[in-house]
Amino acid sequence: EAQVTQNPRYLxxxxxxxxxxxxxxxxxxxxxxxxxxxxxxxxxxIYYSMNVEVTDKGDVPEGYKVSRKEKRNFPLxxxxxxxxxxxxxxxxxxxxxxxxxxxxxxxxxLLVL
Amino acid sequence: AQSVTQxxxxxxxxxxxxxxxxxxxxxxxxxxxxxxxxxxxxxxQLLLKYTSAAxxxxxxxxxxxxxxxxxxxxxxxxxxxxxxxxxxxxxAVSEDDMRFGAGTRLTxxx
Numbered sequence: 001e002a003q004v005t006q007n008p009r010y011l012x013x014x015x016x017x018x019x020x021x022x023x024x025x026x027x028x029x030x031x032x033x034x035x036x037x038x039x040x041x042x043x044x045x046i047y048y049s050m051n052v053e054v055t056d057k058g059d060v061p062e063g064y065k066v067s068r069k070e071k072r073n074f075p076l077x078x079x080x081x082x083x084x085x086x087x088x089x090x091x092x093x094x095x096x097x098x099x100x101x102x103x104x105x106x107x108x109x110l111l112v113l
Numbered sequence: 114a115q116s117v118t119q120x121x122x123x124x125x126x127x128x129x130x131x132x133x134x135x136x137x138x139x140x141x142x143x144x145x146x147x148x149x150x151x152x153x154x155x156x157x158q159l160l161l162k163y164t165s166a167a168x169x170x171x172x173x174x175x176x177x178x179x180x181x182x183x184x185x186x187x188x189x190x191x192x193x194x195x196x197x198x199x200x201x202x203x204x205a206v207s208e209d210d211m212r213f214g215a216g217t218r219l220t221x222x223x
Binding site: 035044 | 122154155156158162211214215216
C-alpha cells in the first residue's frame with residue numbers, strides 16, 4: 001500500500017531534550033516536506049527536500065533540522081525543543097515537487113513541557 | 114507571492130443541505146489549486162485539484178469546485194451534506210510550492 005508513515009504518533013517531552021520524528025514514504029517520491037499545524041494558522045511549511053541531499057527552509061524553520069540521506073526517509077529533528085514547538089506535525093511527499101499533489105502522513109502530536 | 118484566504122473558520126449545515134466552503138487565492142501566474150480534507154485524527158487527503166483544464170472540477174465524495182479567474186475564487190460545494198462530511202477542509206494554491214489556507218471546519222447537524 002502506498003503510504004507515508006510517521007513515528008511516533010504522539011510524543012510528550014520536556015524542554016531541551018532532543019527528539020527525532022521519523023518520516024518514510026514508499027512511493028519513490030523525490031519531494032518531501034514537513035509542516036506544522038496550529039489552530040487558526042493552517043499548515044505552515046518547516047523544511048522541504050527536492051531530492052536526496054537537497055533540503056531547504058520553509059516558512060518556519062527556526063528550531064528544526066532535517067536530513068535526506070535516503071530517498072524514502074526525511075526525519076525531523078528538534079535539537080532543543082521549546083514549548084512553542086508544541087504542535088501537530090505532518091510529513092508529506094510528492095513525485096517531483098511542491099506544486100504537485102502531496103500525500104500526507106497521519107501526523108505526530110507533540111507536547112513540549 | 115501566492116496565498117489563499119478561506120472565508121469562515123467554521124461552517125455549520127444541516128444534513129441534506131448545500132455545502133459551500135469559500136476560497137480566494139492570490140497568485141501572479143495561473144495557479145494549481147487544491148482542496149484537501151482532514152478527518153479527525155488523520156492526515157490530509159486530496160479532495161480535488163484544478164490544473165488549468167476544465168474550470169469545474171469534480172472530486173471524491175460528491176464534492177466539486179469551480180475555478181473563477183475573474184473572482185480569483187475556487188469555492189468548494191456539495192449539493193447535499195452527509196454526516197460523514199464533518200471534517201476540516203483546506204484550500205491550497207501552488208506555483209513553485211504549496212501554500213495552505215487556515216482551514217474551515219465543517220459541522221453537519223442531523
